[in-house]
Amino acid sequence: MTKTILRALAGETLPxxxxxxxxxxxxxxxxxxxxxxxxGDFLSLCYTPDLAAEVTLQPIRRFGFDAAILFxxxxxxxxxxxxxxxxxxxxxxxxxxxxxxxxxxxxKPADAVHDRLSPIYETLRILSRELPSETTLxxxxxxxxxxxxxxxxxxxxxxxxxxxAFMQADRAAFSALIDRITEATIEYLSAQIExxxxxxxxxxxxxxSLKGDDFDDFCMAPIARIVTAxxxxxxxxxxxxxPREAGERYKGFAKATGADCVALDNSVAPDWAAANVQSDGxxxxxxxxxxxxxxxQALIDETRAIVQAFRGGPHIFNxxxxxxxxxxxxxxxxxxxxxxxx
Ligand code: CP3
Numbered sequence: 001m002t003k004t005i006l007r008a009l010a011g012e013t014l015p016x017x018x019x020x021x022x023x024x025x026x027x028x029x030x031x032x033x034x035x036x037x038x039x040g041d042f043l044s045l046c047y048t049p050d051l052a053a054e055v056t057l058q059p060i061r062r063f064g065f066d067a068a069i070l071f072x073x074x075x076x077x078x079x080x081x082x083x084x085x086x087x088x089x090x091x092x093x094x095x096x097x098x099x100x101x102x103x104x105x106x107x108k109p110a111d112a113v114h115d116r117l118s119p120i121y122e123t124l125r126i127l128s129r130e131l132p133s134e135t136t137l138x139x140x141x142x143x144x145x146x147x148x149x150x151x152x153x154x155x156x157x158x159x160x161x162x163x164x165a166f167m168q169a170d171r172a173a174f175s176a177l178i179d180r181i182t183e184a185t186i187e188y189l190s191a192q193i194e195x196x197x198x199x200x201x202x203x204x205x206x207x208x209s210l211k212g213d214d215f216d217d218f219c220m221a222p223i224a225r226i227v228t229a230x231x232x233x234x235x236x237x238x239x240x241x242x243p244r245e246a247g248e249r250y251k252g253f254a255k256a257t258g259a260d261c262v263a264l265d266n267s268v269a270p271d272w273a274a275a276n277v278q279s280d281g282x283x284x285x286x287x288x289x290x291x292x293x294x295x296x297q298a299l300i301d302e303t304r305a306i307v308q309a310f311r312g313g314p315h316i317f318n319x320x321x322x323x324x325x326x327x328x329x330x331x332x333x334x335x336x337x338x339x340x341x342x
Pocket of ligand 1: 021022023024025026027036042069070071072073074075091092093140142156203205322
């Protein structure tokens with residue numbers, strides 16, 4: 001029997017949507033916090049295959065999700081390209097910054113990801129051996145625009161102003177940076193697929209701050225290029241794209257990029273998305289992560305409404321963004337039970 005997630009990605013409408021959750025391995029789980037303490041810090045956890053595989057498996061054991069997502073981070077690609085990367089506890093990631101054309105020139109070539117990120121491929125090989133036979137293994141990378149915003153600013157930013165400023169000041173150098181990230185991402189995801197990833201997902205967390213031609217050139221075009229290259233090298237590999245907060249631009253996104261599934265953030269109304277996005281294929285989403293903190297009847301009602309809205313087509317149930325550290329694991333169990341009973 002083909003795995004449920006792969007069936008949904010192939011366009012099949014299932015009686016019950018398969019489920020997984022963004023950031024399902026994370027700080028809301030006591031067993032994650034214990035393994036992370038053992039690793040010492042977040043990056044050591046990412047680069048220690050046995051421990052990264054262990055935290056990937058924890059939510060599968062506890063909740064029986066239909067997919068496991070590789071435990072790693074989107075910022076490992078900039079690190080492989082030569083950026084300094086560190087995490088400040090309680091604040092988030094910090095990187096050395098890229099502010100001009102010469103800094104783009106100085107980046108390592110795309111195939112640097114093969115050596116530098118070899119522990120990540122080892123994590124995937126362990127997972128392909130250890131996952132239950134019904135569980136799909138998802139690999140991932142950041143999409144080019146989102147990764148560029150971190151490389152330019154050196155940190156997460158509210159409005160991505162430094163990246164927009166670089167784009168305005170030197171569109172050619174900015175495009176060269178996007179191209180380098182795109183090429184590295186093709187190599188990286190290709191190696192993930194060879195190591196056992198059955199699906200790959202592209203996270204464009206800051207897609208919502210691109211408008212008009214910039215959305216076409218720096219969100220859609222790089223994703224289309226990655227999807228085309230991966231499908232050439234690995235025929236049939238399904239790709240999920242997450243252009244978070246794309247709004248109206250969710251419409252037509254799958255067709256324009258070749259993605260098999262579009263992940264919806266929780267600002268999108270499920271009925272609108274059923275009519276305008278699911279009409280082109282599988283969708284994923286889109287319960288607000290806050291329900292994993294607050295729980296109760298609102299969680300049940302909203303979960304049922306989402307399942308109902310997407311019942312007529314291929315759907316993978318997920319949150320609209322990552323689960324937060326203050327979430328209650330009991331609410332995750334309640335969400336899963338509600339989906340499977342709906
Ligand atoms: O979904 C998963 O469980 C897979 C693992 C995963 C992580 N990060 C682990 C992580 C994935 C897919 C990501 C993607 C990621 N990383 C994105 C795109 C998705 C999104 O959230 O929009 C981004 C923007 C990053 C960069 C990043 N990594 C930030 C901004 C932070 C700090 C914010 C925070 O939550 O602390 C991280 C750290 C990070 N990545 C953690 C985890 C579990 C928390 C680190 C810890 O244990 O202290």
